[in-house]
Amino acid sequence: MSKDEFAISIDNVRDAHQRIAPHVLRTPSLFSERLSSELGCELFFKAESLQHIGAFKARGAINAVLQLNDADAARGVVTHSSGNHAAALARAAKIRGIKAHIVMPRNSSPTKIASVQSFGIEPIYSEPDSASREAKALEVQSQTGATMVHPYDNANVMAGQGTVALEIIDQVRDAGVVLVPVGGGGLLSGMLVAIKSLRPNIKVIAVEPALADDAARSLQSGERQMPTRYDTIADGLRTSLGELTFPIIRHFLDDILLVGEDDIRAATRELSERVHLVAEPSGAVAFAGLRSNRDRFQGQRVVAVISGGNIDFNGCRLGQP
Template sequence: MSSPTGHPVITLGDIRSAEQRIADFVVRTPAIRCEAISDRLGCDVSFKAENLQHVGAFKARGAVNAVMSLSDQEAERGVVTHSSGNHAAAIARAARLRGIPAFIVMPEDSSPKKIAAVESFGVAPVFCGPSTQQREQAAAELQRRTGAILVHPFETPAVMAGQGTVGLELLEQISGLDAILVPVGGGGLLAGVLVAVKTLRPDVKVFAVEPALADDTARSLKAGSPQPPTRYDTVADGLRTQVGDRTFPIIEEFVDDLFLVSEADILSAMRTIAEDAHLVAEPSGAVAFAGLVDHAERFAGQTTAVIISGGNLNFGDCQLGRE
């Protein structure tokens, strides 16, 4: 749970505080058991439906926690962030809830639906190139010009703590839970869930799932340090970013395993979730389920939770036909 400096990044106490702080501003999303999928895969499968969250993604949790944690003096300066979409919309919403300005950098290849979501909160995004370095440079320049407080999409501890409330809820909602599958991009959701779950229930296994075309976390675990992405074209646009310097040590210490999934697996998982669980998952939101399908034999007879991290699907971008 420690940062590179050796100090804890977040604790269970931080996550419990976040749970209280955000309670009036987020949805306690259901964990929905799917009988048809459970029977087919041979394990008990429940979906943590963060697609039903405000702004259509788990990002609402961390954004609200970070913005509501600011002092009045800090809040007056506004907040700045960079994001491919869901965190951007979540920050725009949280800033509006608090009545402060938001300044947001988005990659130029962001989903039109996610750009529109940010604009719906009265924020005009500043666009940049797709790489992590380009995002961070653009956000730093915007911060310099505005004096706003940076709320990083996954490295800010208050964001991680907010995302960790997903783990707390799962432990309360599903009795006898054996395993949780979590998508990983920057690692804020995974790190928060790991701290919550491994502190309270170390026997529950937590698995990361990542697109094979965005395999930086897998390579980072092999190398022992965060590695940069090598490409930015996976259909799972929310997972194109590099794993964080603060999130990685938590992941490295606590994650039980990591699965890589293909683009075809992701699209097939989206369709299965829609057809059998009657839920809408965007590509990034279906990644964890794709990992479960690929490794179903490993979970035989177990009670599993799959996090659908978001449901902001742009139908024009995805063909949901079977391969």
């Protein structure tokens, strides 16, 4: 597949950046003097945990909803999500003044369920596996006529997520490496298109939980692989790569790192205690990849994307770092 056949281009990301600007925050890329000294690199954190609804998902959801024509918007939107995209779409629908139908796994974080409910929407629950989530969302779509806004395998969503990269390029001059968490690949694919179009010398490295290693297996085999388990603490990264996201990731990605559950827990705690950023485990995965591979990044200017901060402190057992 050539670059011209990818679902999105740099022009789509640039257009999204202008479209969504009134509705999203320009989150900071925070330099950590303390951790930079300890880890031997210049370390910045792109704090999407400070974004509306506490995650980067606010970007893609509003970009998709704003591009609906009036007839489609009147029928509302539907999606399935473990939480952050659910809240993002609920918020986007409220901004546009349309209905949203949100399917969530039964084991979703209470914090993320409450976030959806805060927009006046009661989630529709499904079993936690991807097939059940998708089937329930399709059932709701058939009943309502709503437009499906997939949490990551949607070109407008991908373009919206890619705006994270445009801000990093502007905020962190001469960045050498950007570490990005990967689940379904919406954030990673959007950022890859932006970075490799504008700053191809920047290395983009994905980080994935070892207990949800389908992206690593997909890249190794050359074909999309499905998750084999759903019990990583990084609940937002339990999904498989999408049909639209995988070709972009396969073409542009420089490397992928796997991290264990203890590394994810330690990174989550350290971000809170030493950087004063609240991150959910999925949001801390990129930093976990840096911590557990610190020798690889010596002397480089590194940006770790902290993708979300919606942590359930009652249900999330972080243990000791």
